[in-house]
Amino acid sequence: MNTVLDQRSAPEVNDRRAAEGTDTEAWPVPMPLVACVTPEPYPVDALPCAIRAAVEEVQQFTQAPVALVASSALAAVSLAIQSRVDVQRAAKLTGPVGLYLLTVADSGERKSTCEGFFTTAIRAWQAQQAESAKPLLMEHRAALDAWESKRAGLKEKIRQLAKNGKSTAVHDDALLELERSKPQPPRIPKLIYADATPEALKWGLSAQWPSAAVLSSEAGVVLGSHGMGKDSLMRNLSTLNQLWDGTPIYTERRTSESFTVNGARLTVALQVQEATLLSFFERSGGLARGSGFLARFLVAWPESTQGFRPFVEAPELWPHVASFNKRIEEILDQPVAITDDGALSPALLQLAPGAKTAWITLHDAIERELRSGGELYDVRDIASKAADNAARLATLLHAFESGTDSAVAVEAVESASRIVAWHLNEARRFFGELALPPEVTNAARLDTWLLRHCRSERSCTVSTRTIQQYGPVGLRDKATIDATVRELIDLGRARLVQDGRRRSISVNPALLAVEPQS
Template sequence: MSGNIQRIREAAAFIPADDRDTWLRIGMGIKSELGDTGFDLWNEWSQQADSYNTHDARDVWKSIRAGGKVTIGTLFHEAKANGWRDDGISRERTLEELAEERRVAEVRAAQEEAEVACQRATTATKALAIWKAATEAKGDHSYLLRKHVSPTATLREIEADEAATILGYPPKSSGEQLAGRLLVVPVKQGDRLSTLELIDGDGRKAALPGHGTKAGGYWASEPLPDGDGDGLTLLIGEGVATVLSSKKASGHLAIAALSAGNLPAVAKAMRERHPEAVIVILADLVKATGAPDPHAIEAARFVGGKLAIPDFGADRPEGATDFNDMAQQCGTKAVERAMASARAPAGAPRQTGATDAPAGDCGGNDWPEPQPLAVKVEAEPYPTDALPDAIRAAVEEVASFVKAPLPMVASSALAALSLATQAHADAKRLEKLHGPVGLFLLIVADSGERKSTCDGFFTKIISDYEEAQAEAAKPLLKDHKAAIEAWEAKRGGIKDQIRQLAKTNKPTRGMEAALRDLEHEKPEPPRIPRLLYADATPEALAYGLAKQWPSGGVVSAEAGIVFGSHGMGKDSVMRNLGLLNQLWDGKSLTIDRRTSESFTVRGARLTAALQVQEPTLREFFSRSGALARGTGFLARFLVAWPESTQGIRQINPDAPDGPVAWPHLAAFHRRIAAILEQPVPIDDDGALTPPMLPLSPEAKAAWVDYHNAIESELSSGGELYDVRDVASKSADNAARLAAQFQSFDGKGGEIGACAFEGASRIAAWHLNEARRFFSELALPAELADAARLDTWLTAHCKREGTPAVSKNRVRQHGPLRDRARLDAALQELCALDRVRIRKDGKKIAVSLNPALMGIAS
């Protein structure tokens, strides 16, 4: 048993504990294996996370049911995915040793990746050298003559000896050395030459070595055109001779995948490059059975393409399998007819082992029109062009490196802007309508979306400003400490005198008056700017704004201040929601305390930029009931619910460490620093008194139009009726953001029409996001799950260029990890003819209705 415990400890050391879902699943696996005795092991591993909390760990462990569905195999699987190697030997190792093993594994993986990249670069360099040395391919090449095809401009030839000199070794195929004139076939991945296929006169073939240089690579009979492929037909087959024969018969551009297994990947790449093109997959026949190759069927299904199958009639010659063989046996006209007869592969023979969908699955081949999902609001692209140029450039620069969802990156930039500007201006919308410019921003996203990273890029200048101000204030703090000690000594002396007088029954009025006077002379601490609060209760935040600095913000990737804190329990939620509402409004508020000092917040300004996971937000709604929306709390937020980028955040091997310089981010920082260095208008009571920025006449007219357009949709039956609480604050948020844009540009004076136009577009985008999120939040759980799954499947299939995705991948990367909820959502989508479940042996795939991808069924 002890050996198994040590093996679990070693494996766990390779798994990061920062992601809460992973943290919980590892706990489930350990408890299923070790029972309650496993707590110490899990707790020890948990402590590597920055967010570790002893009480939270104990509470969560108690809630985990022993013998659940998550087993210890989950832990070992996660560990292997993170570099752990199970050598079957377990011995006592320290945490330091385990950390070193993990580091070594990471270094080894990085080295292997670097070696592969080096191999690919070397192969591409040699391929280019051979291509440049090669000459135009001639029609008398033995291979072309034997295949009865003519060369195209994208083929060349070179003598085998010359190729060997460039390569440093003779090219070989299956141990046999290639000889004579070699046909040079350039293999591209995207638009980049990755390798070559060399073919000699006897038909022997060799590709230049290099890991992964041929995967997804293709040869095209002519240069690929630009555009989306509208009106274009692409033929995709296995070999050079096959596609040349097909091109000759049909006149269409033809592409060779150069192996059967490569067909799906090449088809996918062509679908992404030319989404409107008609794709025809040229199947080879399996020699033994005469059935179309399964890879060709898969490729056609993968991209919603057609399948063309060679037809040799009843007596197929022995060894005849492809369209080149058919051209030679039956003639070009027969190939042309086969091309014209290409159809979607639904009725084609299926792969060996494939079975029809069992009863209860939604199978079938003909797709009806998909039925609409109730109240589904489509996502809109984030309007980056609405941002001021300097902010837009910084956002795009950071997004290109971090690869987080663009709305999240933009929200991080707006949070920094709000923190810097809110102390220096208020916005005046109309004569009696004016107030703060601080923003409340809410990102609804899973853990791991890199919000903390994004925040760090944009708020670093604010952190630097805080540190500089704290350093400069050290002498003032020392002076204050000395003044306080002197004051306390005086106070102590007076109190001693009062006690002495009282003991002898002498009058104390004079000393009491002196004590009262002294209380009014108590030295006030110097106000030192503190702008960033990572996590605090609403009351602690209010105290900091009242006593330390009247402008601040909560920038948190965990949103603990609001949605998960003890301060949002049933007994205190109403009070704390009201407190945060008043801080957003800039109103004064008094906090009465029984056991410590009461205080009043006056003229404070607050920014909030929070990320919350959807389950946490749903739980918050269930705890607070209708209060969160009934009090107008969530209505104040600019909500974003972006699509996750996890799983597609590939690192560019040419620039793994990011840009050498960040010119646009540096320019953003300089402007924020300049705003922060401006004198802050604070009165004697510590309240902010920022100047008012009015809307220019043009901006005011635009604001009135924006307000009225929204107002007209708030009544029953209106487009915004279900989110009328959020919509009613949208015009206010647009004016706030416009004032910030005006301040950032340094123009001062009135808020211009240009600033308001950009701000109103961003506010409108967030309003649409609120509609998306809150309309689904109001749905029954099963319908909300179906809507979320539908959105993810559609986006995934469009992005990957595939009409189907394995159910395992849906569960691992989609929005629903719970098996029962996923199955219920899939059945709902099946009933609406939006997806189908297909089984192929033990594999289960989810097929998307082609109409949802813009493809006719």
């Protein structure tokens, strides 16, 4: 792309038809942006029947992007199943099945509404477990009070004996034995976290329940939290990476009790606005990708459906959502294997022979595209985890549909491969911009924002004042807007329109001919 314009000024169009973008004959054929990756429809037909039906039922009512709805459903499936099974991809290649999902979506996309449909059974089960544990908590408090009284008595006797110069050996041994018998609190399942810091999450996984999910429909609370501050960012990203991997985490403390997170499983499903995510990238100084944190996520960047959502009456019955939640409840009611030290001991599912062949085919196809010049080279960090994510997702789909008594079927691997491939394409669309030169990145970001805004407002023009107020972060001052628009002018994608003192950007109507996909 030629990034240096000659001495000619940007076209100033006074003709009203051209200003409104309706004079299509006056426009050239728009050239593609370097970062342009065509969005593809979410492969909803790859989901098992019960999940697909629930996703479609929720989507028809909420009219939210299909990918957003599907990611909410898969997060619930991941949370319910991750504590019960691990997957063996090959000899010496075993690991958790929990998913990390990242959906980039605007405010108002009904993210929390979608999440609520699919976590109904989880939240009800968690509340039921807390209610059932109340007698156990009372017993524990009484036992702990008695233990603390005994401990205080022994310490006082030791103090008195030592003060009088007498031997404390017998009481020392008694105190040691008492410490070994300290009543431990009952483990009460806490499955869902929203805005907890990574430190609080680690403690919960160690002391409360070793399987959980961070579900946030406003991930700015998570990515912008104190736990993601500059000083603690690298440590906390490492924590989340280790939890995805299922490796032990040792936490040494000087002023309070040290602890270990061992054998824990975590699902993360974040829904975040683009500006918030880009701000997080900027604050992380490259750590978000360099540390491998984002590489673990299945990314979705669905086009907004706002402006195309006429009012729909809520149905009286939700048979498919009810069926989905019933299955989740059945899974949650199955016993979880936990060792004496609080670590999960999930069953190990293998890939059936045909499934393993299909998985290896996917793995090798991805690997070939990681080389320089390959289709996945610019997102090779994310692509390198794709085969692992496919095995995880395949296991989840199989366990949800068929249980955990049989090897993962080839159909599950084929379905998971299609879904993961879709997410890879989304990662190329979103993260590909971050690897481009700044002037091209700006053009790609502004171009994306202009297309979304024009489709939402059913217009071909946007005033520069609107861009300064609501445009992409970092592209709101006049000089940057002018320089970026020149890039889009060179490509025949936009024009600078001057109408008296009013300045607007007119978008090539050929780029707005396609209705946004859900």
